[in-house]
Amino acid sequence: MTHRVRKSVWGLPDGDETLMWYERAVEALWQLPVDDPRGWWFMGAVHGVPPSFPNIAARAQFWDQCQHQSWFFLPWHRGYIAAFEAVIAQEVASLGGPEDWALPYWNYSQDLADNPDARRLPSPFRDQLKPDGTRNYLFSRRRLVMNGDFGLTDQIVSLAAMEFAGFTDTKPGAPSGFGGPVTGFNRGGGDSGALEQMPHNVIHVEIGGFMRDPRTAAFDPVFWLHHCNIDRLWETWRQDPLHADPDSPLWLTGQSFDMHDGQGQPFSYTAQDMLDTTQILHGYLYDTIPSPVSPGGAAPDDTEALAMSSSGDPDLAGASETPVRLGRTVTRTRVQMNPDVALAGPEEAPGSTRRVYLELQGIRGTGAAGNYAVLIDLPGDNMVPVRAGVLSTFGHARASRADAPHGGSGLNQVFDITAHAFTLGLARGDTEALEVLIEPMGAADQAWGVPPGLEGVVAETDEPAEVTIGRINVIFE
Amino acid sequence: MSAAATTARTGRAPVLSPVFARQLAVPGPLFTLLPALAAWCLLAAMPAAHFDLQICATPPATTAAAFGQAWAVSLAGLRPWPALAEWGLMVVAMMLPLMVAETGQIAARVYRRSRTGVVLTYLAGYLGAWLLAGLMVVILTLAARAGLQSVAGTEASSLLALGAGALWMINPLRLRLLARGHYRPVIAAGGRRALKGAARAGAGKAGFCLLTCLPLMVAMQVASGGLAGMALLTVLLIAERRAARPAPRGAAMLLIFFGFYSVLA
Numbered sequence: 001m002t003h004r005v006r007k008s009v010w011g012l013p014d015g016d017e018t019l020m021w022y023e024r025a026v027e028a029l030w031q032l033p034v035d036d037p038r039g040w041w042f043m044g045a046v047h048g049v050p051p052s053f054p055n056i057a058a059r060a061q062f063w064d065q066c067q068h069q070s071w072f073f074l075p076w077h078r079g080y081i082a083a084f085e086a087v088i089a090q091e092v093a094s095l096g097g098p099e100d101w102a103l104p105y106w107n108y109s110q111d112l113a114d115n116p117d118a119r120r121l122p123s124p125f126r127d128q129l130k131p132d133g134t135r136n137y138l139f140s141r142r143r144l145v146m147n148g149d150f151g152l153t154d155q156i157v158s159l160a161a162m163e164f165a166g167f168t169d170t171k172p173g174a175p176s177g178f179g180g181p182v183t184g185f186n187r188g189g190g191d192s193g194a195l196e197q198m199p200h201n202v203i204h205v206e207i208g209g210f211m212r213d214p215r216t217a218a219f220d221p222v223f224w225l226h227h228c229n230i231d232r233l234w235e236t237w238r239q240d241p242l243h244a245d246p247d248s249p250l251w252l253t254g255q256s257f258d259m260h261d262g263q264g265q266p267f268s269y270t271a272q273d274m275l276d277t278t279q280i281l282h283g284y285l286y287d288t289i290p291s292p293v294s295p296g297g298a299a300p301d302d303t304e305a306l307a308m309s310s311s312g313d314p315d316l317a318g319a320s321e322t323p324v325r326l327g328r329t330v331t332r333t334r335v336q337m338n339p340d341v342a343l344a345g346p347e348e349a350p351g352s353t354r355r356v357y358l359e360l361q362g363i364r365g366t367g368a369a370g371n372y373a374v375l376i377d378l379p380g381d382n383m384v385p386v387r388a389g390v391l392s393t394f395g396h397a398r399a400s401r402a403d404a405p406h407g408g409s410g411l412n413q414v415f416d417i418t419a420h421a422f423t424l425g426l427a428r429g430d431t432e433a434l435e436v437l438i439e440p441m442g443a444a445d446q447a448w449g450v451p452p453g454l455e456g457v458v459a460e461t462d463e464p465a466e467v468t469i470g471r472i473n474v475i476f477e
Numbered sequence: 478m479s480a481a482a483t484t485a486r487t488g489r490a491p492v493l494s495p496v497f498a499r500q501l502a503v504p505g506p507l508f509t510l511l512p513a514l515a516a517w518c519l520l521a522a523m524p525a526a527h528f529d530l531q532i533c534a535t536p537p538a539t540t541a542a543a544f545g546q547a548w549a550v551s552l553a554g555l556r557p558w559p560a561l562a563e564w565g566l567m568v569v570a571m572m573l574p575l576m577v578a579e580t581g582q583i584a585a586r587v588y589r590r591s592r593t594g595v596v597l598t599y600l601a602g603y604l605g606a607w608l609l610a611g612l613m614v615v616i617l618t619l620a621a622r623a624g625l626q627s628v629a630g631t632e633a634s635s636l637l638a639l640g641a642g643a644l645w646m647i648n649p650l651r652l653r654l655l656a657r658g659h660y661r662p663v664i665a666a667g668g669r670r671a672l673k674g675a676a677r678a679g680a681g682k683a684g685f686c687l688l689t690c691l692p693l694m695v696a697m698q699v700a701s702g703g704l705a706g707m708a709l710l711t712v713l714l715i716a717e718r719r720a721a722r723p724a725p726r727g728a729a730m731l732l733i734f735f736g737f738y739s740v741l742a
């Protein structure tokens with residue numbers, strides 16, 4: 001049996017018709033009624049339901065399912081995009097297109113030396129109209145940029161997540177591994193796994209518009225190419241013999257999810273069903289599973305540090321005193337270090353044997369999600385602040401609602417800052433306080449355009465972001 | 478992963494998995510699972526429930542008279558302090574196992590030297606609210622039982638009580654309260670502010686637990702479910718908290734099955 005092969009969207013040869021057929025299928029599915037499980041509306045709502053969306057009987061079982069901040073993030077989305085691919089492929093075939101249509105992936109992390117366009121949005125997605133003047137169904141509301149250039153930096157497309165050795169980690173205050181924290185059915189709230197955090201969340205926010213909110217993201221046709229790439233990265237990670245998916249039955253078979261296949265017939269799956277891509281519905285493979293390249297990403301000592309496992313029980317070493325409200329420019333917060341913990345003996349100095357994390361706890365708010373550069377400064381040392389990483393608030397509004405799985409406790413984000421422990425004086429133990437700087441990144445600009453048919457369902461423009469961080473913690477492990 | 482590696486190296490399985498041993502040592506499980514276990518043992522050892530009275534008088538002529546009689550019999554048989562003590566044990570046995578994750582989360586975000594104090598304060602706030610509610614439960618249980626038994630027989634009362642419990646189990650309002658109860662407040666990192674925050678967080682958590690669980694516990698008491706009934710309820714409530722997309726219909730059905738089972742057995 002032959003399987004569908006998912007190819008790099010930028011590697012498709014001139015004259016390739018994959019995206020042309022994709023656009024025609026999307027147009028056809030857009031015309032189906034909202035309660036048709038093969039329709040564009042229904043399939044998008046399976047991920048999340050926009051605020052003023054029509055209600056249907058099947059909602060409770062099929063809609064609003066997307067798993068975020070969870071170890072089900074990767075397997076749930078694998079089943080979701082396979083189901084979507086089946087529907088599109090079925091439609092392409094019935095429109096007279098190829099029988100083996102497969103979803104392409106957008107590899108924005110590809111080395112720019114190999115493909116200078118890698119970080120640009122592929123051109124068929126960019127314009128509201130096709131060259132013949134009719135509507136382009138691959139267009140969606142996104143940030144207004146020139147030539148598909150969203151300004152994705154080395155940091156944003158970094159594949160440092162691929163260095164995580166473990167799939168999950170349950171210690172509160174520590175990073176939750178490559179794939180995300182142990183949860184039940186979780187629509188969002190808590191910690192993202194490393195791959196989910198970056199590039200996944202950060203790219204969602206950089207594209208902007210629908211992509212910026214989990215309740216509308218899957219209505220943008222480029223969502224599927226983004227997630228196809230995330231799925232490919234999981235497949236690449238798990239091909240490494242040193243990496244393993246969870247073996248807990250809670251993950252393998254503990255939670256099942258319901259979707260529809262290409263014919264619109266319901267089926268359900270668990271994480272275990274998602275481990276062999278050739279056995280999922282029609283079955284699929286990736287054109288290449290290359291060893292991941294990290295363009296300008298983690299320095300060698302960083303990588304080594306990430307791979308190093310630590311066994312200790314996390315210890316709070318410093319914390320901010322009051323909640324931090326993020327402003328439109330840089331927000332500075334003093335994190336008071338606790339001398340009892342910070343003045344550890346040299347044999348267990350942070351950075352040598354202990355790991356150091358910066359945790360943003362209880363990230364809550366409303367409005368459009370944002371990306372923020374997080375920097376740390378040692379007050380009075382006359383040195384430039386060090387970079388902790390990128391805070392992405394993708395999904396914060398939804399995770400702040402009282403009916404969210406954690407009652408609206410919001411998101412958490414943990415940065416491994418072990419590599420900076422010496423620079424910040426943490427290794428010497430005489431640091432009284434750190435200053436954390438949180439600065440909005442480019443994605444603050446407005447998104448643009450409401451696709452016809454969605455007027456009244458989504459707001460004209462993005463709501464401005466209101467974000468509060470409950471506490472900023474320094475944690476030694 | 479690490480447990481398997483140990484086994485491969487030493488050639489024998491570790492008695493207690495190192496991960497599990499480490500989990501037990503932190504204040505969360507230490508102050509929740511161990512007291513709960515002790516409470517279950519005490520409850521199992523105790524001869525009979527102190528407000529678990531069967532009413533076997535001849536049916537009086539009017540419903541009001543029947544209620545009066547049943548209520549009087551209940552009150553006469555009520556020993557308030559043992560009843561409250563039993564309630565306390567019940568709360569410790571059934572509710573503390575639900576608090577393992579919560580206390581772990583709270584403990585991880587305060588300074589190590591404050592952990593024990595903060596976790597105990599949190600649990601004190603939580604249990605304090607439950608004990609206050611206990612008084613109400615004893616009265617409600619007696620009234621509900623007297624009321625039900627004055628209009629229906631003992632067996633029908635059990636079924637009616639559990640039926641009402643099952644209806645509350647699937648009530649959408651209850652599901653919303655349940656989600657809200659998962660809220661994880663951010664409290665201070667140490668000192669008096671942390672203790673104050675912990676007490677408030679514990680009492681607040683108990684408030685949501687009370688609203689979602691208390692009617693079910695009263696129903697089970699009215700139905701004289703005994704230790705088995707309480708164990709069943711505990712399992713159902715833990716399962717519900719583990720699944721963030723609860724499917725309460727199955728649990729409601731189980732409650733009704735239990736009612737039939739206890740009546741027929």
Ligand SMILES: [Cu+2]
Pocket residue numbers: 200204217227
């Ligand atoms: Cu996504």
